[in-house]
Amino acid sequence: MIVASIVLAVLAVALAWPVPARLSHAQWTARAPGTALVVWQSIALTGGLSMIGSLLLFGLSAYGDSPFPALGDLVSETLDGRVPDGATIFQIGSLTFAVLLAGHLVLNLAATFIRTERQRRRHLDLVALLSDPVPGEPRTRRLDHPAPVAYCLPGAFRSVTVLSEGLLELLDRNELRAVIEHERAHLQQQHALVLLSFRSWGNALPWFPIAHLAEIAVEALVEFIADDKARDVVDGRQLASAIAIIGSSGAPTGPLDADSPAGDLRVDTRVATTRIKRLVDGPPPLSSSVRLAIRTAAAALVITPAAVLLTLMVVA
Template identity: 30%
Template sequence: MIFGVLVVYAAVVSCGLPCFLRDASWSSRAPRLAVAMWLAAMISVVSVAALAAMLLFLPLHAIGDILVLLVQWCGWGDHSLTVSTRWTIPRTAGVVVGVAAALRLLHVAAAVAVAGRRSRVRHRHDVRLLGRFHPALSIYILDHADRSAFCLPGRSGGVVITEGALRALRPSELDAVIAHERAHLAGRHHLILTATAVLARAFPLVPLFGTGHEELRRLVELTADDSAARRSAPQVVAEAVLRLAAPPAPVLGMANTAVRQRVLRLLTADPPLSRPAVVGRGLIVAVLLLLPLVVTTVPALSDLGYHCV
């Protein structure tokens, strides 16, 4: 019963939520909340998949026994697990699917991590070779004619702006660009996009992961735009985006994702979500995170209470 509930839940969230959330107009008005919902949905599906595979291999009552043995605050320490060692078809399938998924995930994660590290090393080398540090602005200036601005995460990273961008931007626009890139660093957006890229590449047939990764690329830009708009006027941020997006289009940086939507959003200044709407969507995030845990731990907690009476 629990296994079927988990499978249905994972299917509904994986296939139904992307259609609902991708077309939701409120996500552009509350990008931070939308980022939280996408991430909560992905965490929920991954946890449900792991729990479903575990239930094929380990009976539900054994999960409660494990919880009891881990907690043991009730003094019940003379209990031993009673798990059958007979290899049934469901148990074998659970092990095979679980191990295959784990190996696939680890392989893709390693590939993405290596590629990301190589890219960061190459960019840092270019900055050290062709750039210089501007102490007043605390940024790196890259001697390149293209208009681009981007950030390099890590201890030796920071905000990088090309000479072409410096010549094109007014002082107020430059402040907005710097604030935008620092918002990416402060929000650890590179970690969010790396993790979701791993899921999208490892399991390309799951709509939640592929659509979610693309949406998160857009939403983190909107989030950084909002941070920059709090320092500068929204119109200034929009003008900075347009200047950096003018041909030739940059490969890296602030103005290479959803430019038209971002500019229109900054110029129209739609009202933020009402408090009830924020609370309601926050509850959805909480349900996505907690429901898989509740479904599997309620029987375990009942087992714990039974043994601690």
């Protein structure tokens, strides 16, 4: 199991910095944002599984050569208050850290979800109180505020798109339709949950620089995805015009963070500029065969820790 532990450790290190750092600067991601998002998710999931799996296998090596029998011995001997002969402090510490790390990640995800859901419910209640329905636009509310703002509020049983009075005054009919379709794309594709998972990762590992890098990249990708979805319904130039108008007004332009409403009007200037270029004169999307190959590689990456474990069981 030592060899398998080393293999997973090498994979975890690769996915902790060099691979995501390279992906964050890749040019193809803007041409296939949905595929790039799948890759980021596979990196996050595989990296976590590899890190925890490496620690577990190294610790379990004190109990035998096969993981599941060793796990059974660990449970029985722990209940008896015994430690196997030859077990080192490093192996015991590795097991302890693996359990603590897994628990920390899961509990942080749960806490982030609960906190975010409470904030969204309160926000939905405030929106219902302070805004009016937009005629002809289901689940869309008008907020009496001069700043040009648009965002969506996802919810388990109710979701709403919020448009400010300032936005309605700035945009023409086509531009407004483009913004609404963009926001609805966020709701339909559950982008808030995607952002929440990466925000949870960053909160759980604030000392881990790649977590923040991944969060920034994913925020941009969900905007690209929503832009492309809106472009299926409206002219992309209309959406680009809306982004440019709102940006020139001095209002924040881009997605709100995972603890806030998911929307399109709070991204930094660089991302907003990239969005406009994509919509107006962007490169063609990646071919379906290339996207399929990348997604297949991402799926293979996710099953790698399980494949290592299965190989270990067969060999043992």
